[in-house]
């Protein structure tokens with residue numbers, strides 16, 4: 001089992017302290033000056049001993065002692081009893097989550113992302129294994145004592161409460177549990193509204209907000225708890241593509257300014273790559289790989305990761321493209337990322353590519369910003385080559401081309417290695433205005 005790299009130094013500048021003066025231009029209003037950052041999010045100023053906040057036990061602590069929680073799990077397993085017998089949703093997972101950054105759980109539907117989050121947050125109980133927060137075993141601690149914040153896909157706001165009341169609800173819960181000494185919920189909610197750049201909208205009801213604004217309210221409410229850990233479960237899933245991108249960019253900036261350990265579950269690779277410093281790839285309840293976006297894209301460690309992250313094509317290992325590259329394997333199939341396959345109008349006369357194999361252009365789709373060619377190898381296997389419009393090689397449908405891939409482009413596997421074997425993406429059936437579609 002692969003473990004995450006050792007924890008990075010915990011930048012303990014306060015739970016919501018700025019991460020660096022160089023980020024000044026990115027900070028939301030409430031965080032623009034160190035003083036106002038503290039003022040915005042520390043507890044009510046009852047203490048005379050400088051900047052203060054609450055620790056997990058409700059004791060006042062110095063801002064210097066606060067920071068994102070470090071999570072470690074060891075031998076984590078979750079079984080469910082089903083009609084067909086025992087189903088293992090999380091299967092022997094051991095890893096460390098680096099504090100004060102966003103870690104993405106990336107995997108297809110049903111791979112165990114939500115279950116993993118539920119176990120860490122205490123919403124679900126483990127079958128076996130251990131969970132620690134900052135070295136303290138929390139495996140048997142009830143959910144409310146783990147102090148986690150959640151943002152879900154479907155907002156989960158109270159529709160009959162105003163925006164401000166929704167956020168105050170989070171503060172009040174914390175107060176009721178004795179975790180806030182002084183209750184100045186309104187003041188604190190207003191500070192949070194400013195943090196998520198919705199000041200002035202506190203009197204609105206959720207129905208009077210856009211989806212993106214609602215999700216900001218949900219984030220403000222979850223931060224009102226001053227969570228030790230923040231869970232984002234497909235937080236942008238209900239938003240349209242444009243709003244999703246905007247909110248993602250905004251969230252990335254916000255998160256870069258506050259110290260909090262954040263765990264994001266997503267099946268969207270772009271989202272994981274864009275937001276997370278570290279990505280944990282899940283498949284069938286197991287961890288396939290842990291690394292930065294670059295590490296996972298550049299050096300996939302398993303066939304599943306290669307397939308999932310690159311929309312690779314599956315070829316028989318005796319395909320001529322494979323054999324001519326001098327890649328050898330005893331396994332029946334190989335994966336190849338079409339980006340690693342070069343196609344030429346004329347077969348090169350020297351270098352390894354002189355062993356290029358013939359192939360035929362079957363389809364050409366012009367998406368406007370990108371042109372896609374579906375190329376068929378002699379054995380009938382398809383590869384999807386994509387080019388930015390400016391680099392369109394302008395192949396004709398029916399044209400014979402020559403394809404070559406170096407041995408390193410291939411990864412062999414047996415079918416059990418993959419949950420899903422992706423075929424080249426179906427080409428668009430409809431033809432929007434900016435899309436032209438040629439067929440042989």
Ligand SMILES: Nc1ncnc2c1ncn2[C@@H]1O[C@H](COP(=O)(O)OP(=O)(O)OP(=O)(O)O)[C@@H](O)[C@H]1O
Nearest residue numbers: 080082087089108109110111112113114115116267
């Ligand atoms: N209470 C339960 N009883 C039985 N099986 C369950 C239960 N909860 C989850 N599972 C199964 O555990 C597996 C992992 O589910 P989980 O919700 O963690 O996946 P996921 O990666 O979050 O998927 P999605 O992206 O669709 O939310 C699934 O096969 C699911 O059906």
